[in-house]
Amino acid sequence: MEYVIIGGDAAGMSAAMEIIRKDPTAKITTLEKGDIYSYGQCGLPYVVGKHVPSSTDVIARSVEMFRSKYGINAKTGYEVTNIDVVNKKVSGNILQEGDTFELQYDRLLIATGASPVIPDWDGSRLTGIHTIKTIPNTEAIIADLEHAHQVTIIGGGYIGLEMAENFAILGKKVRIIQRGDQLAGIFDKDMATLIYKEAANHHIEVILNEEVISISGEERVEEVLTNKGSYQTDLVLIAVGVKPTTEFLKNTGISTLPNGAIIVNAHLETNVEGVYAAGDCATHFHRIKQKDDYIPLGTTANKQGRLAGFNMMGNVEEFKGIVGTSIMKFFDLTIGKTGLSEKELNQLGIQYETHMQQATDIAGYFPDKELMHIKLLYRRDNQLLLGGQIIGGKGVDKRIDVLATALFHQMAVTDLLDLDLAYSPPYNGVWDPLQQLAKRMGRK
Template sequence: MNARTRLLVVGGDAAGMSAASQARRRIGPDGLEIVAFERGAHTSYSACGIPYLVGKTVAGPEDLVARDPATFRRDHAVDVRTGTEVRAIDLDRRTVEAVGPDGRVLTEPFDHLMVATGAVPRRPGLPGDRAEGVFGVQTLDDGIAVTAYLEERRPKRAVVVGGGYIGLEMAEAFALRGMEVTVITSGDEPMATLDPDMGALVRGAMAEMGIDVRTRERVSAIEAEGGRVAAVVTPEGTYPADVVALGLGVRPASDLARDAGLEIGPSGGIAVDARMRTSHEGVWAAGDCVENFHRISRAPVAIALGTHANKQGRVAGINIGGGYARFEGVVGTAITKVCDLEVARTGLNEAEAEAAGFAYETATMRSTTRAGYYPGATWMTVKLLAERRSGRLLGGQIVGRENSGKRIDVLATALWNDMDVEDVSGMDLSYAPPFSPVWDPVLIAARKLSEKLGN
């Protein structure tokens, strides 16, 4: 081993490279060697941007790359090795086994190990799901592949399997290219992280855009002709398809860590503490592969989201570099834009509140985004959940048009601080006619829920 400390990073996306950068900020190349292994060809890209690449909202894949390997080598003295897959971790010997682009197996020692292996898409495991024209949408390479396929084949009919964020974003991307689009989801409504009454609003907007949403259907097979996808089959029907996107969500890519003997939590993510330490000294993990502490349910959850990956990677890197930083958990905030609708949620939805054992009450309010008389005022619906006895806010959901979604952050901040809805309803939020009615929609919903609870 070198005289200087050696940090190996497994995974060159947001979490891994944030950790590398932060560690480097604290310790220069003379004190710390950093080697990062990335299976694919790209580092630090926005996976969340893939649907916008597919829908031609952004011009090319290079737009989604925040910093490429050459930048990390030059500006951060990080030895980035793309096309290199780590196959095993030996915690006792403190080495990893990696296979390089030429197929050679390397054994590399570490003092610190940063595990940032991300997530893997769930695949239905059905006959035909490996046919040509069936795509996952997880890595930038996936995004490049599906875009190339669309450019070359000019398919007319797209089927999206799965009605979550990525599924609906892909459905819109296909629709923006002028394709006929069908979304198949097993849920009562699309966007299962919302309650069905709010998800129904999303389905309405998709229908307006001509997207056919099939709810309560489970895909039983994907049919191929000549090796290429031809249709998606459910017990209720057969949907012809020239291209299929699998948007069934992801699970933490924690197999490597599990095989090495690191503790894995009940969510399937690598167990870490607030400093992003795993169960083994000097081994750190961050990003989609880890388990998060949910501040409201107090339960461990796996949430794949770039913003968490960035924050956690930064925390790990500061700690690796000898500093002190903590990741204080999540409240389950998420947002997306689907067919001109803004969709956002935070905290617990009804099913989650039930599962967490809360007795809760809800209130839903439709309001306007601006003063009613101000041009551009449009609708938004806010739904809130609160604990019945205490009035404590448990969660919020927003579906609306322009300028509605980001208001979820007020609720996320309120949840972060364990506020009750009566207190929320009195908050000093900004008001001016171009931005809000005189009672902000979030405040109206909180007031209504507080009144329902007897205040």
């Protein structure tokens, strides 16, 4: 059995390792366009901010380790440009050699991930304009920061916020330009207000409701122009989102969503026999929406990759889906979300209610307690949980994970009262904040 995997990061190498663990004699070829395998992309902002000393620290396994220890034929600088699904062949370019290649496969996994969106603005290729997705991206930003005093981030989502914090830690003046009317668009606006206040507390300039139309400069970026004004800058980070890296599939017959995400079933199979897909280039079944979605996260990529490898060997195991859980640090805040927002619920036409309250992470009488702002969303007819958003200090991560588990198992708000959660005054109140909220809603 010849296994070919396109992509050498989270999903691709999780699949390769699953296969090699089950069958040490398996013939696996992995094709990576870059030079680095298996690294933690989510850690890259913290390399810029020097929380993580070196970009090499986020590499889980080297290319040499995959080759020598595990016997995987790990290629670097191999760019796949075509898949012949009839004759089961992949072909493309060997970038370092200026040559081409062609490989036969029995089972193929597409794990090409996602690429940063770079709008077609005038000046978007000037020196000093960056994205952050790879280790070379990160090292380029670090090298360029010595020339920068004023940094402008275009995009106020998770990456934009994480990078804003890390630039500020380095003593840079930081500006965020956001096309919409709030930061962190996956949150409801009433919760996002807390994020805006935190940005202001740390002297981050936030420009909302302005759309970038061009970037100008001689050779290096000097100015960002929007539909409402212009802003001098020394360095620009574009963080307006990502798109699946699947352009090379156009003539293969492999089905995708309009955004390019490869449609897979519960076994990570595409509509073409013998071809699988996983990670940031594939769809992710949303358990609450009950349909395919696209929420690219490292956790999902690793899980999908492992199951794809298992199923490529002829086994049958299902990917159970996601509920849309994420968390991030923004200065002194922890920002967590799981499930659906009000915007998503309105789009789906689901009748819902919300409940908000403040609570402390530990017993109210214990020193050093920290405040959390909690918002729950639930069905109007039966109080089935639909989503939760929590912003605060310590303890947010614990409660978001409890809510994510409750959503996965389709629990109602009042079911939270039955959970046997850990209690000791330094860690919790006798009633966990989620249970306090459930009690109040039950009385309501």
